[in-house]
Amino acid sequence: MKFFIDTANLNQIREANDLGVLDGVTTNPSLMAKENIKGEANIKQHYVDICNIVKGDVSAEVISTDYEGMIREGKELAALHPQIVVKVPATKDGIKAIKYFSDNKIRTNCTLVFSVGQALLAAKAGATYVSPFIGRLDDVSTDGVELIRQIVDVYNYYEYETKVLAASIRHTMHIVQCLEAGADVATCPLSAILGLLNHPLTDIGLQKFLEDYKKVNG
Ligand code: G3P
Secondary structure: OEEEEOOHHHHHHHHHHHOOOOOOEEEHHHHHHHHHOOOHHHHHHHHHHHHHHHHOOOEEEOOOOOHHOOOHHHHHHHOOOOOEEEEEEEEEHHHHHHHHHHHOOOOEEEEEEEEHHHHHHHHHHOOOOEEEEHHHHHHHHOOOOHHHHHHHHHHHHHOOOOOOEOOOOHHHHHHHHHHHHHOOOEEEEEHHHHOOOOOHHHHHHHHHHHHHHHHHHH
């Protein structure tokens, strides 16, 4: 399973990248706003800055909701850098735009996916990635990880090439569950990635090793 970081914060992207296990980055308009990145030129430059930090795919989302706007914006975003993947919402115009991009060799990430039906249309349109939002499903008493499992099963059975990118991951256990469910990618906050390392027995064991070393070596 690949690891993407779900943020537009350059320091966090650098920190995750320095671990050596980062495969890409996802952003969205809320994450860009959180970093106070505003204005078309600054937003575009920020995407390029992210691409210059990591080696893998970087999702950049369109703001337009109509087909023509999505196509115009998506082309501009894709032209910024070869690592850019155009993020498009799972709407009627979005699916049409994904089909256009797929036919024109522009890679896409179909976002705001909350059902198998939306994932099916995204795959049929040729999306590179589909992003089910598992945390937001959990928020409304629906099992987000179960949706990952269902989409993975359907894609495997019908041999769709679209990759399942588990998004809206809120904590470390979500990552482990997505791994078990067969997600191709998990995009996570830095805290959830670092949380994978937390284990009291590791801390206690390390402390003991160092104490024993000191006893003999001073
Ligand atoms: O990857 C999508 C993500 O940014 C949404 O996360 O926590 O706002 O549901 P969240």
